[in-house]
Every structure is written in structure tokens, then in C-alpha cells.
Amino acid sequence: MVASAYAWVEAAVAFFPRLQQWQSAVRDALLEVGIGPNNGNTYEHMEGTKVGGSTFDEAGKRHTAADLLQHADSNNITVLLFANVHRILFAPPESGSPPKASGVVFSDSSGVRHQAFLRQGPWSEVLVAAGAIGSPHLLMLSGVGDGASLRAHDIPVVLNLPGVGKGMADNPANAIYVPSPIPVETSLIQIVGITDFGGYIEAASGAQASLSQVVSLGTVAPGLRNEAVMLQYAEALKYLPHEIQRILGQAGVILQKVDGPASSGSLSLNEINIEDSPLVRFNYYSAPEDLFTCIETTRVVQQILNTEAMRNFTYTSFPDTIRRNAEMIGNFMPANLDVITLAEWCRNTVTTIWHYHGGCQVGSVVDKDYRVVGAAGLRVIDGSIFDSSPGTNPQATVMMLGRYMGLKIHQDRQ
Ligand SMILES: Cc1cc2nc3c(=O)[nH]c(=O)nc-3n(C[C@H](O)[C@H](O)[C@H](O)COP(=O)(O)OP(=O)(O)OC[C@H]3O[C@@H](n4cnc5c(N)ncnc54)[C@H](O)[C@@H]3O)c2cc1C
Known part of the structure; x- marks a missing residue:
């Protein structure tokens, strides 16, 4: 696959x-x-x-992940441009059950806030693909992360998961x-x-x-x-x-x-707003x-x-x-x-080659199916799950991961 x-x-x-x-x-x-x-x-x-391969074609036109949308079923997908997810919502806690993602709070391109809720049913999920900096940041602001650090920022802890924001690396x-x-x-x-x-x-x-x-x-x-x-x-x-x-x-x-690299660091909150960059240290x-x-x-x-x-x-x-x-x-x-x-x-x-990754690594934050460990209805599928940057340039692997997981989730639902 x-x-x-x-x-x-x-x-x-x-x-x-x-x-x-x-x-x-x-x-x-x-x-x-x-x-x-x-x-x-x-x-x-x-x-x-x-x-190696390039996303520029012979005429010099650049192709991007957005090109892949032409293969989507347009009756079945809504794309909101310039929308910003502020927080993942969780259903009211039930004793003995893991916290279950139920939707997101987002602002649209005009800055107006909305809530979007998952349809009821076992297959409904929030799939986070906000990248190596965006995904751990979003999880933390949603109450998923190291409990003590979240409490220090007055963020109610939904799930104590200390691995969030750890293993941040930049080649x-x-x-x-x-x-x-x-x-x-x-x-x-x-x-x-x-x-x-x-x-x-x-x-x-x-x-x-x-x-x-x-x-x-x-x-x-x-x-x-x-x-x-x-x-x-x-x-x-x-x-x-x-x-x-x-x-x-x-x-x-x-x-x-x-x-690799073997050196790594961590991501931590600066302000408690999704629009404020978190603090990141790579320890090159x-x-x-x-x-x-x-x-x-x-x-x-x-x-x-x-x-x-x-x-x-x-x-x-x-x-x-x-x-x-x-x-x-x-x-x-x-x-x-x-x-x-x-x-x-x-x-x-030393400088960046922009291949930063980690923050929601497999084993500590997500399992082998990229489900957030200890939560339900929530996965992370992007460069934040890597423990090393794949290939000489990672983009092909990130796109492959999207296609592969899309098919796999589809198969599982059948
Ligand atoms: C300047 C630069 C040059 C690069 N050059 C190359 C190259 O030549 N070849 C190569 O293979 N790789 C290159 N890379 C690396 C490659 O782009 C990344 O590895 C890859 O894009 C990571 O994919 P991702 O899906 O994890 O994250 P991203 O591609 O960063 O996607 C995350 C998306 O989520 C969105 N997002 C984040 N937070 C939120 C939020 N709260 N709400 C809504 N949306 C949100 C972001 O806007 C973004 O569109 C380059 C990267 C940079 C920055």
C-alpha cells in the first residue's frame, strides 16, 4: 500500500x-x-x-498537495480556505471511557468563529494535519499534553500526554x-x-x-x-x-x-492563542x-x-x-x-533546511495507526509523527502518508 x-x-x-x-x-x-x-x-x-523528483513541471509550473484535491469526490468534501482551527472539542467525559473528540472550534476567513461537530457514529474522527509545529500546538491548546505545563497556562487538562511537543527535530x-x-x-x-x-x-x-x-x-x-x-x-x-x-x-x-538528526528538542506554549507561535528548540x-x-x-x-x-x-x-x-x-x-x-x-x-518534524511521534503520542494514545476519534497524520526526516527531502513521504492513510481508513470502514 x-x-x-x-x-x-x-x-x-x-x-x-x-x-x-x-x-x-x-x-x-x-x-x-x-x-x-x-x-x-x-x-x-x-x-x-x-x-530527484521535483514538483515543478517542464513548463516551470509548481504543483502542490492542493492538486490532489482534483481526485476527491466533490460532493463529499468541503474545503475552507484561510480557516484557522483554534481548539479540538471533546464530548462530555464518561467515566471509564477515553476522552472522545467531537468537533473543532475554528474561525473562517473573515475571522468569524464557528463550531463544527462530528456526525454521530463510530467512524467519525478528527484528523489533525497541521504539521510539525501546528499539530502539537493545537493538541496542547485543546488540553492534550503534559498536564503540569497545561495547568501552568490555565488550560484544562483533557488528556495527560507528556510526549506532545517532545522529540522536535530539525535537520x-x-x-x-x-x-x-x-x-x-x-x-x-x-x-x-x-x-x-x-x-x-x-x-x-x-x-x-x-x-x-x-x-x-x-x-x-x-x-x-x-x-x-x-x-x-x-x-x-x-x-x-x-x-x-x-x-x-x-x-x-x-x-x-x-x-536523522539525532539531536532533538521540544515545543512549548508561549501564549494560549493558536495565532501566537509556540516556542521551539531544536538543539542543533x-x-x-x-x-x-x-x-x-x-x-x-x-x-x-x-x-x-x-x-x-x-x-x-x-x-x-x-x-x-x-x-x-x-x-x-x-x-x-x-x-x-x-x-x-x-x-x-547552521541553518534550517525546513524539514522540521516530530512533536507527535509514533509510540509516545500516536499509535501505529496514528490514533492519539488514550483518546478516541482523534488522529494526527503529518510530519509531526516522524522520528526522523524521511529521504533527502520529506515532502513526497508526507504526501504518500496522506494517500496511504486515506485508503487505509477507507478500507477499515468497509
Ligand atoms: C521554506 C520551505 C521549503 C521546503 N522545501 C522543501 C523541498 O524542496 N522538498 C521537500 O520535500 N520538502 C520541503 N519542505 C518541507 C515540506 O514542505 C514539509 O516537510 C511538509 O510540507 C510537511 O507536511 P505537513 O503536512 O506535516 O505540514 P504542512 O505542509 O506544514 O501542512 C500543515 C498545514 O496545516 C495548516 N495549519 C496549521 N495549523 C493550523 C490550524 N490551527 N488551523 C488550520 N490550519 C492549520 C498550515 O497552514 C498548513 O497548510 C520545505 C518546507 C519549507 C517551510
């Missing part, structure tokens, strides 16, 4: 990109440094170098900016190198891609990052003369991601094995920069324009960093 659910999603929203010059060079460089074999175009997760990413003497195409992730030690190497390129990526990447060490500094950065970049923007924007980015690189993987992957990236395949895309010595703006625009990696410095580099330039 899982395999056919992947195939169903792939047929609906996945395409293989046609590689251009920068992505082809990174592929050749990966192979040159021994990240083989060349697995060509494949959706499979296998060691070596491959071209650490580190990226380097590679200014190119020759033009590069605009590209997002296409080529991926999958090593045998848990490091994944990906690439992006082009004026927009590079500059906007670099702005959001770790040009400032984590301890020094704050909103004011990041805004200052973004403003400074915006006012660079056009010619300099052009030269600096002609660049590639090589990103590396740590599989707190587990030594994550740091080890970063160091090893960085060594491979260093080799990549010195390959024959990359020769045309790297400066032998940086022009003054780049040198003068180097510190501001991104991470350059000196070739001769040793292990201690590499560890510092990993820590100081």
Missing part, C-alpha cells in the same frame, strides 16, 4: 527536471569525488548521486555560496548526493535563488542572530548597486543536510554524531570545489567586488580548515 501510494503521488505531482550547466557540474563533481554510483533520474532513496543544514565567473541557470534542488554516512549534498543556483537563499542562510553565527541583525542584512543586500547584485547573484549554493548539533556527519560532509564539499567538473564555476582568485562584499553575502569555505575549525564552521553557519 505504501509503494502504490508513493506511485499515486508521483503520477500526480512529480516531474524530473532537465539539468542545466550548474546542476550538471555538481552531479559530475559528486561522481568525481566518489559519491557513486550514478543512479540517474530516480524517486528511490539510494546511495550515490541522483536526479541541520550548512550551505556555501559559490560565486561563478560564468552565468548559471536558476535552479532549485535537483541533484542530490547521498553518502553512506548520513550526509546529503544538494545544490541550487541563479541570481534569485542564490541571493535569497544566502540572505536566509547562516551568515551570522546562531548566538548573534536576532531579528534586527537579519533585517539589517536584508536591507543592506537590497541597496547593493545593481551591477554588484548581478555579479554576486551569479552563483551557486551547495547545501548539506544531516540525516547537540548530539556528537550529527556534528561528525557535518564535518565529514563538509570534507566532501571541499573536494567538490576542487574538482575538474567545477573548474569553470569557481574563481581561482576572487575579484575585488566579491572580496569586499564576501562577508556580507555568504559563507565561503577556506580550503584548509582543520577538524576543530570545521566543527566551528558547522556550528556557526
Whole structure:
């Protein structure tokens, strides 16, 4: 069922990109440094170098999970756009029975509050799919979570489930900016190198891609990052003369991601309103094995920069324009960093690759059918149930999970 659910999603929203010059060079460089074999175009997760699937089609149009709605029975589904669920409702408690979800409180696109109730019957359920941050947050605000923490926020405890918000993890990413003497195409992730030690190497390129990526990447060490500094950065970049923007924007980015990761943290409430973000801590690189993987992957990236395949895309010595703006625009990696410095580099330039997950993990919050443990009529089906980020990029697996569970629930009802 899982395999056919992947195939169903792939047929609906996945395409293989046609590689251009920068992505082809990174592929050749990966192979040159021994990240083989060349697995060509494949959706499979296998060691070596491959071209992965993309949600952009040949015409450059992006496809999303919303495309899958065209397969829904339109008589049987109502989609509310810009609606916000504030709380899951539970039926009045019955002694000896688990708390049973009965509906939700939500606000519509105009901010008007409503309640929606489940139809009576054994199959009616609330399926929460609010993502790794949204789902544990919503459960907590609905009274499902660590009892003591909920009480500290004056939230009535419906179900004491301390695992909610635990095991929050975000795969650490580190990226380097590679200014190119020759033009590069605009590209997002296409080529991926999958090593045998848990490091994944990906690439992006082009004026927009590079500059906007670099702005959001770790040009400032984590301890020094704050909103004011990041805004200052973004403003400074915006006012660079056009010619300099052009030269600096002609660049590639090589990103590396740590599989897993082993490091994790937690999510806790800030305010008791769904619209206020909760507090999240990922504890990047707190587990030594994550740091080890970063160091090893960085060594491979260093080799990549010195390959024959990359020769045309790297400066032998940086022009003054780049040198003068180097510190501001991104991470350059000196070739001769040793292990201690590499560890510092990993820590100081860590950023998100946006693959955060956990918070409602299988075993502690949900069971193997994704039912909330100790509750009735309530499941969580999204990236919050993962204890590690699947594949090099998780989106395909999240979509597969939706299709797979949809069919499974349907089957169970028959
Ligand atoms: C900037 C960025 C780039 C990424 N790039 C890639 C990539 O290139 N490839 C890849 O594979 N993955 C990528 N990812 C990761 C991927 O998007 C996620 O892993 C995936 O979307 C997680 O799916 P999900 O269903 O768990 O959560 P989400 O996709 O976040 O879905 C949760 C949904 O619930 C809604 N929601 C939350 N709370 C509420 C509420 N209270 N009421 C109503 N609705 C609510 C949210 O608006 C959202 O639509 C990227 C993520 C980000 C943020």
C-alpha cells in the first residue's frame, strides 16, 4: 500500500527536471569525488548521486498537495480556505471511557468563529494535519499534553500526554555560496548526493535563488542572530548597486543536510492563542554524531570545489567586488580548515533546511495507526509523527502518508 501510494503521488505531482550547466557540474563533481554510483533520474532513496523528483513541471509550473484535491469526490468534501482551527472539542467525559473528540472550534476567513461537530457514529474522527509545529500546538491548546505545563497556562487538562511537543527535530543544514565567473541557470534542488554516512549534498543556483537563499542562510553565527541583525542584512543586500547584485547573484549554493538528526528538542506554549507561535528548540548539533556527519560532509564539499567538473564555476582568485562584499553575502569555505575549525564552521553557519518534524511521534503520542494514545476519534497524520526526516527531502513521504492513510481508513470502514 505504501509503494502504490508513493506511485499515486508521483503520477500526480512529480516531474524530473532537465539539468542545466550548474546542476550538471555538481552531479559530475559528486561522481568525481566518489559519491557513486550514478543512479540517474530516480524517486528511490539510494546511495550515490541522483536526479530527484521535483514538483515543478517542464513548463516551470509548481504543483502542490492542493492538486490532489482534483481526485476527491466533490460532493463529499468541503474545503475552507484561510480557516484557522483554534481548539479540538471533546464530548462530555464518561467515566471509564477515553476522552472522545467531537468537533473543532475554528474561525473562517473573515475571522468569524464557528463550531463544527462530528456526525454521530463510530467512524467519525478528527484528523489533525497541521504539521510539525501546528499539530502539537493545537493538541496542547485543546488540553492534550503534559498536564503540569497545561495547568501552568490555565488550560484544562483533557488528556495527560507528556510526549506532545517532545522529540522536535530539525535537520541541520550548512550551505556555501559559490560565486561563478560564468552565468548559471536558476535552479532549485535537483541533484542530490547521498553518502553512506548520513550526509546529503544538494545544490541550487541563479541570481534569485542564490541571493535569497544566502540572505536566509547562516551568515551570522546562531548566538548573534536576532531579528534586527537579519533585517539589517536584508536591507543592506537590497541597496547593493545593481551591477554588484548581478555579479554576486551569479552563483551557486551547495547545501548539506544531516540525516536523522539525532539531536532533538521540544515545543512549548508561549501564549494560549493558536495565532501566537509556540516556542521551539531544536538543539542543533547537540548530539556528537550529527556534528561528525557535518564535518565529514563538509570534507566532501571541499573536494567538490576542487574538482575538474567545477573548474569553470569557481574563481581561482576572487575579484575585488566579491572580496569586499564576501562577508556580507555568504559563507565561503577556506580550503584548509582543520577538524576543530570545521566543527566551528558547522556550528556557526547552521541553518534550517525546513524539514522540521516530530512533536507527535509514533509510540509516545500516536499509535501505529496514528490514533492519539488514550483518546478516541482523534488522529494526527503529518510530519509531526516522524522520528526522523524521511529521504533527502520529506515532502513526497508526507504526501504518500496522506494517500496511504486515506485508503487505509477507507478500507477499515468497509
Ligand atoms: C521554506 C520551505 C521549503 C521546503 N522545501 C522543501 C523541498 O524542496 N522538498 C521537500 O520535500 N520538502 C520541503 N519542505 C518541507 C515540506 O514542505 C514539509 O516537510 C511538509 O510540507 C510537511 O507536511 P505537513 O503536512 O506535516 O505540514 P504542512 O505542509 O506544514 O501542512 C500543515 C498545514 O496545516 C495548516 N495549519 C496549521 N495549523 C493550523 C490550524 N490551527 N488551523 C488550520 N490550519 C492549520 C498550515 O497552514 C498548513 O497548510 C520545505 C518546507 C519549507 C517551510
